Amino acid sequence: xxxxxxxxxxxxxxxxxxxxxxxxxxxxxxxxxxxxxxxxxxxxxxxxxxxxxxxxxxxxxxxxxxxxxxxxxxxxxxxxxxxxxxxxxxxxxxxxxxxxxxxxxxxxxxxxxxxxxxxxxxxxxxxxxxxxxxxxxxxxxxxxxxxxxxxxxxxxxxxxxxxxxxxxxxxxxxxxxxxxxxxxxxxx
Amino acid sequence: xxxxxxxxxxxxxxxxxxxxxxxxxxxxxxxxxxxxxxxxxxxxxxxxxxxxxxxxxxxxxxxxxxxxxxxxxxxxxxxxxxxxxxxxxxxxxxxxxxxxxxxxxxxxxxxxxxxxxxxxxxxxxxxxxxxxxxxxxxxxxxxxxxxxxxxxxxx
Numbered sequence: 001x002x003x004x005x006x007x008x009x010x011x012x013x014x015x016x017x018x019x020x021x022x023x024x025x026x027x028x029x030x031x032x033x034x035x036x037x038x039x040x041x042x043x044x045x046x047x048x049x050x051x052x053x054x055x056x057x058x059x060x061x062x063x064x065x066x067x068x069x070x071x072x073x074x075x076x077x078x079x080x081x082x083x084x085x086x087x088x089x090x091x092x093x094x095x096x097x098x099x100x101x102x103x104x105x106x107x108x109x110x111x112x113x114x115x116x117x118x119x120x121x122x123x124x125x126x127x128x129x130x131x132x133x134x135x136x137x138x139x140x141x142x143x144x145x146x147x148x149x150x151x152x153x154x155x156x157x158x159x160x161x162x163x164x165x166x167x168x169x170x171x172x173x174x175x176x177x178x179x180x181x182x183x184x185x186x187x188x
Numbered sequence: 189x190x191x192x193x194x195x196x197x198x199x200x201x202x203x204x205x206x207x208x209x210x211x212x213x214x215x216x217x218x219x220x221x222x223x224x225x226x227x228x229x230x231x232x233x234x235x236x237x238x239x240x241x242x243x244x245x246x247x248x249x250x251x252x253x254x255x256x257x258x259x260x261x262x263x264x265x266x267x268x269x270x271x272x273x274x275x276x277x278x279x280x281x282x283x284x285x286x287x288x289x290x291x292x293x294x295x296x297x298x299x300x301x302x303x304x305x306x307x308x309x310x311x312x313x314x315x316x317x318x319x320x321x322x323x324x325x326x327x328x329x330x331x332x333x334x335x336x337x338x339x340x341x342x343x
Contacts (some may be wrong), residue, residue: 012239012242012243012246014271014273017274017275017278019278019281019282019285020282043243043246043247044247044263044332044335044336047267047328047332051270054274065285071257085207132308132311134304135305136311136314136315138317140314140318143318147321147325150325154329154332157333158245158332161336161337161340164340165340167341168340
């Protein structure tokens with residue numbers, strides 16, 4: 001597809017839907033990379049390519065949100081893990097740990113080690129704390145992945161239709177070239 | 189494959205499921221389409237008429253006959269319908285992820301987590317919009333397939 005049609009298509013499909021903190025240039029880069037590898041041949045393929053890119057962006061966004069949620073709520077997991085120790089200043093330690101203060105991190109590491117635990121225990125508790133939210137995000141990721149893959153299937157289906165049409169055109173051209181050759185008397 | 193008995197039972201049950209029967213129920217159902225406007229036909233939105241026409245012309249091509257132009261219009265409408273659903277869902281997600289003065293948090297540490305978590309009602313709305321998106325995608329796929337078939341078998 002020519003650059004002119006491609007730029008028209010980009011205008012027709014509207015601007016990308018980004019949330020705070022997302023990089024518009026990264027989106028454009030992804031779109032361009034997918035376009036280069038798929039090489040959309042017409043407006044329909046441009047539609048599905050844009051659909052694919054939007055959905056891939058959504059998958060990446062949900063995965064990022066999921067890991068950000070885990071990181072931002074890790075203090076809850078630590079609170080749970082430290083509960084059996086229940087000592088004075090327990091909450092301050094968690095707050096300092098969340099603020100990434102080196103002394104607090106070292107103290108937490110010592111406590112975990114003494115209890116035979118690792119950071120995995122904190123993340124496991126964090127996962128339990130956010131199980132519903134994580135489940136929702138996983139559902140959203142699965143839906144977006146399914147639709148993204150379907151966009152590729154639609155391009156394949158459309159290309160098959162185009163190929164069928166091209167074959168039919170060639171056949172019509174070849175049929176038009178065939179003529180009945182009159183037989184000579186000697187051959188008869 | 190479903191048996192004839194199963195099909196008959198499904199049809200009979202479906203005839204019984206005609207939506208809300210009480211007056212308040214009917215009134216509530218009547219407002220469904222107005223909540224987010226996603227059930228309103230896309231061609232009735234004057235703001236996008238020009239864009240819609242442009243896409244339909246781009247799809248049909250310069251020398252298309254009336255039937256192809258009509259099918260191209262169908263593809264353009266289905267596409268804009270999908271775009272509208274996506275935009276509504278996106279706006280909802282942006283609102284859901286916004287942390288402001290109204291956001292209820294137990295401690296200042298929770299603000300960070302609230303930035304990435306969705307409440308149950310927000311999740312429900314997002315998943316409901318996913319269903320709209322599924323329907324809109326299906327309409328787009330059908331419209332493109334109909335267009336392809338008409339172009340492939342013009343008779």
